[in-house]
Amino acid sequence: MSVDDTSAIPSDFIRDIVAQHVAEHRYPKIVTRFPPEPNGYLHIGHARAILLNAGIARENHGHFNLRFDDTNPAKEEAHYVDAITADIKWLIAGWADEQLTFKPAGAVPMTQTIAGKTDFQVASLSAQSPGAEPFTASNYFDQLYDYALELIKHGKAYVCDLSPDDTEKYRGSPTEPGKDSPFRNRTVEENLDLFQRMRAGEYPNGARSLRAKIDMASPNMWLRDPLLYRIRHIAHHNTGHKWCIYPLYDYAHCLSDYLEGVTHSLCSLEFVVHRPLYDWVLDSLKLPRPLPHQYEFAKLIPTYTIMSKRNLLRLVQGKVVSGWDDPRMPTLAGMRRRGITANALRRFVIGTGITTYDGITDIAALEHVVRDELNQIAERRLAVLRPIKLVLTNLAAGETIACEAVNNPQSESPTKRSLHLTREIYIEQDDFAEVPPPKFFRLKPGGEVRLKYACIISLDKIVKDEVGNLVELHGTAQLDTRSGQPNSSKKVKGTIHWVSASEAMDAEVRLYDRMFTVPEPGAEADFLQALNPHSLETVIAKLEPSLAAATPGQLFQFERLGYFTPDARDSGHESRVFNRTITLRDTWAK
């Protein structure tokens, strides 16, 4: 199996639609977009949307725009912008970098004439170009405002003076039609005047709003004269104090798509009911270019995780985790720090497919690709997490026996390194049992076991203190069972890992596990009650000395234990910190 298994992506209903549009030459170029709101970090659920959009661009020689959907300054913060941008670049690096598209710094929608009609479109360029910056909805506020004026002139929007409470009352309910706002039939002139005054800051928050004039009796709630603009006297992280009215999602999103030349606007299922509004806004403006269309697909929800940004924020603010990039978080930043590769994530996400019905994906599928990926690329090392000392009494103090260890047996041309067997070594507590359970293949009284890459040893003595606690083990090294020695082919049932006590390096190792104890923590009354108290366990481990040179980004397999990577935040020259990405599959278990 190749490391990159995502090269051939099976089709799905959205790709089928795109393929048909390509065949019809409906659009000059396929343009998709990913429109995050800068109010949190990207998580694995977003990865599906990113990979779908980037993948479609990749397969159709198209573009994939990153656009921040920043129309609500009350909830958004600038620092999320950089983190989100970095996460996206990481996720698609080496896979769809070519398709990721930004705009020239400072570029705004430019006027052009199409078939005698004035049109607006924003320039774009490769995200890799100097000066390129992500698109933002806030960059279109001027244009959006002009379009709103246009709507008013066409009698398709009006200024409403109903309070938020009254607006809700007039809207009716899913089973009862709403009633018309008393302000619904203002003249175009009055609406224009009022809307301009809204913009000028003459009214307080919530005093008035701009509404689409559609149908208060529509069975679709989103067509009951939805709000287009609200008054918010609040600074925006991008536009500062320039505006005190801000467009709402349904109005800003479709037009942002249009201004960027987006052709296929892909979003999640809960927006299905918004689609008629998406189309209504665009149709009402009589725009000259081919219009984008919205298509919806199901979100990705893995088991044992929560996806809601609100709840993820609670974990961060409540200090349940160390931050958005805590290795237990389902965020892209957290998973990267944990040691999960972008390719593994891509394989997992793409493997789950695209459908129009909700489901819950077994996190085991992610764990499987992570192991498969890491098995192929991670260099092997020996490390002992919970040491017990073992003295090989037939070796002299200070004597070292060089052993060759393979760095990666999966490699086509494996390289090797040298380990030193010494009189005192550490082995894993789990690898010794004074009273062994049935089929225990490790070290036990009267038993033999192979030290990986070294030789077979036999256990001679168990040394305990006066209260009966285990102090150390004494054994004999059968040096003629080393590789290349006459007895090297001698078989024993078990092989265990070890490190030289005199050469070992101490390091903090963070053992991560699933963050929740139930498959669907999001469905619990209180997801915090389902937190796994053992999601992080820290040990001071004994590592083979070559690990002193490990740097963040390197991926290792500690043999028989799992996959580990230096922590990008806390591992430095003074102290080494390793994160456990995932354990090896363990069919022994207990």
Added chain:
RNA sequence: UGCCUGGUGGUGUAAUGGUAGCACAGCAGACUCUGACUCUGCUUGUCUAGGUUCGAGUCCUAGCCGGGCAGCCA
């Protein structure tokens, strides 16, 4: 007693009127200087009822069950 959507093994999906296949998980075994990897085998599925058809997971009708929709959030 509204509107929109959708139902294929435990889970995620494929089959686009023609042998219900794949992956994960699970179980059993082989191999093994990682109880890993790899390999072999096995268990488990078309929501229900009618209809159309030589033939239905797929088309039609009815029902059942699920999800979404009443933010000046996105």
